[in-house]
Amino acid sequence: MNDLQRTKRNVLIFSIFVLLCGWIGVLVDLLTNQAHYQNVGTLAGQGTPGMGIFIASPLLMVLILRTFAGDGWKDAGLKPRFWQHKKWYLLAWLIYPVVTGLVLLTGHLAGAITFSSSMTLAAYVSLFIGQLGIQLIKNFFEESVWRGYLASKxxxxxxxxxxxxxxxGLVWNFWHLPYYLVFLSPSEIEATIPLGRLAFVAVATICVLCWTIMxxxxxxxxxxxxxxxxMHAMEDAIINPLLIFKIVQVNPQWSFIFSLSVGMLPTLLYLFIGLYLRRKRLKKEASL
Known part of the structure; x- marks a missing residue:
């Protein structure tokens, strides 16, 4: 078996496994009588064994494939390469704050978004900093899987x-399916976009596919x-506190457009950024 055949085999194994692992977590929670909807306003499945399986299993499979199945570690993307790519790091830091700010401004001017008067800027900054530390750890593991492994392969x-x-985009999105359908509480879905669970899955799928290009x-x-x-940590650290603590409220009639997580306006902006970056790369490649 040559290297390309091995890579194709391992990508297939990885993809099948990650699409199943979350449902194994759901089954474990069912067998152990875990409650998923008891924590309104927080991650409903947080702390359950099934949620742990859902989150950890893809990384475990990557470790197995890289260590024991011939994938190796050379293309894991673990080197920061900061000095060669300073502008890319700056871009990564800025994308979500800028897009979120544009959506908030546009939505507020349209009368679709209101802000809580009970939350001070200092309090929000404190929440953001606390979230950022947590999200940097969480997204190191997630990006090691989706870009460091699957994209690189x-x-x-x-x-x-x-x-x-x-x-x-499809594998990344449908890995989330147990999260969308089971671990995520109805109140969290309503806070994001009040369209019901199945419609939320459809909108989230479009969103993830658009994000993937970027x-x-x-x-x-x-x-x-x-x-x-x-970049991923900034997205979670900026948006999660705004939604969880109801600092920002989107008029339900406008949520399809202005929802900070899956609204069509931010999704189209992320798509535009991704397509612009692709165009720049192709122009650079054509000039070589």
Whole structure:
């Protein structure tokens, strides 16, 4: 078996496993009588054995494939490469704050978004800093899986950009399916976009597919997961406190457009950024 055949085999094993692991977690929670909807306003499945299985299993599979199945560690993207890619790190830090700020401003001017008067800026900054530390750790593991492993392997195939985006985006998204359908409480879905659980899955799928282009292009430019760790952490640290603590409230009639997590306005902005980065890369490659 040559290297490409081995990579294709391992990508298939990884993809099947991660699409099943969350449901194994759901089954474990059912067998151990875990309650998923008892914590309103927080991550409903947080702390359950099933949620732990859902989160940890993809990373465990990556460790197995890289250590024992011939994938190795050379393409894991663990080197920061900061000095060579300072502008990419700056971009990664700025994308989510800038887009979120634009959505908040636009939504407020349209009368679709209101702000809580009970939360001071200092209190929000404190929440943001606390979240950022947690999210840097969490997203190191997540980006080690989705960009550091799956994206790096898919980019070895003779596939078009669109096929790489689609396969990575769909596997990444449908790994979340147990989270969307079980671990996430109804109140959290309503706070994000009040369309019901199945409609939320459809909207989230579109969102993840659009995000994927941006993530893949930054990974291709840097060959490092670290800009993406920082970018993903910024997204969670900025948006989660705004929603969980109801600092920002979106009029339900406008949530399809202005929802900070899955609204069409931020999703289209992220898509535009990803397509712009792709265009810049192709122009650079054409000039070489």
């Amino acid at each position: 898919l980019l070895k195939f003779s596939w078009s950009d669109w096929k790489v985006y689609l396969v990575l 993530y893949v292009e930054i990974y291709r430019a840097t060959k490092s997961i670290w800009p993406l760790v920082f």
